[in-house]
Amino acid sequence: MNLKTLISEESLQKRIKELGNQITEEYKNKELIIICILTGAVYFATELTKYIDNTNLKIEFMKVSSYGNSTESTGEVKIKKDLDSSIAGKNVIIVEDIIDTGLTMHTLKRILLDRKPESLKICTMLDKKERRKVEINADYVGFDIPNKFVLGYGLDYEEYYRNLPYIAYCED
Ligand code: 5GP
Numbered sequence: 001m002n003l004k005t006l007i008s009e010e011s012l013q014k015r016i017k018e019l020g021n022q023i024t025e026e027y028k029n030k031e032l033i034i035i036c037i038l039t040g041a042v043y044f045a046t047e048l049t050k051y052i053d054n055t056n057l058k059i060e061f062m063k064v065s066s067y068g069n070s071t072e073s074t075g076e077v078k079i080k081k082d083l084d085s086s087i088a089g090k091n092v093i094i095v096e097d098i099i100d101t102g103l104t105m106h107t108l109k110r111i112l113l114d115r116k117p118e119s120l121k122i123c124t125m126l127d128k129k130e131r132r133k134v135e136i137n138a139d140y141v142g143f144d145i146p147n148k149f150v151l152g153y154g155l156d157y158e159e160y161y162r163n164l165p166y167i168a169y170c171e172d
Helices: 009-026 042-050 103-113
Strands: 003-007 032-038 057-064 079-081 091-099 119-127 140-144 167-170
Touching (some): 042 091, 057 103
Parallel strands (some): 119 140
Antiparallel strands (some): 003 167
16 A cells, blocks of 8 residues: 555644543543543544543543444444443543544444533544544544545544554546
8 A cells, every 4th residue: 555644643642632621621630531542543542542631531432333344334233332431410521533424433322422411522533524424523622634535543544544643545
């Protein structure tokens, strides 16, 4: 594959630190649950939480089905791994790798709102706004990106390339 850098490791680090600082300010003296959406958001969520200065923070993991091995989202969200504890009455931030059509996040948000958290926000590393099929906006966005299939920093192509330390796209 002919990989080109879209977002360098330095730019990612700088932006993730800024988001961490912003979340620190907004959740001062509050308990916070970060929900990392497996597997793609793992790199982003672990780096982000290192920059959130809050000793009342817990990290939870959730795995939902999205693309599989094709490249179109169906909007059908299947929970493959659920949270280990209740989020009722808690301040929650969903941390996702990328919002594309928005179908996955739209459904996930509804599922989690049904569990009655005190607040629910969305933080996404990447946002492909021009691909949206449903109205969904993230509260925290790392980078707005063009309509390209991207890889790296947690994002895969058939489960490979997640370990690239930067975001790449494939040039054919
Ligand atoms: P959506 O439901 O918003 O269309 O899709 C969300 C999911 O699709 C993401 O969590 C991610 O797993 C996958 N996805 C969307 N765009 C890309 C992309 O450019 N690269 C990769 N690797 N996955 C993507």
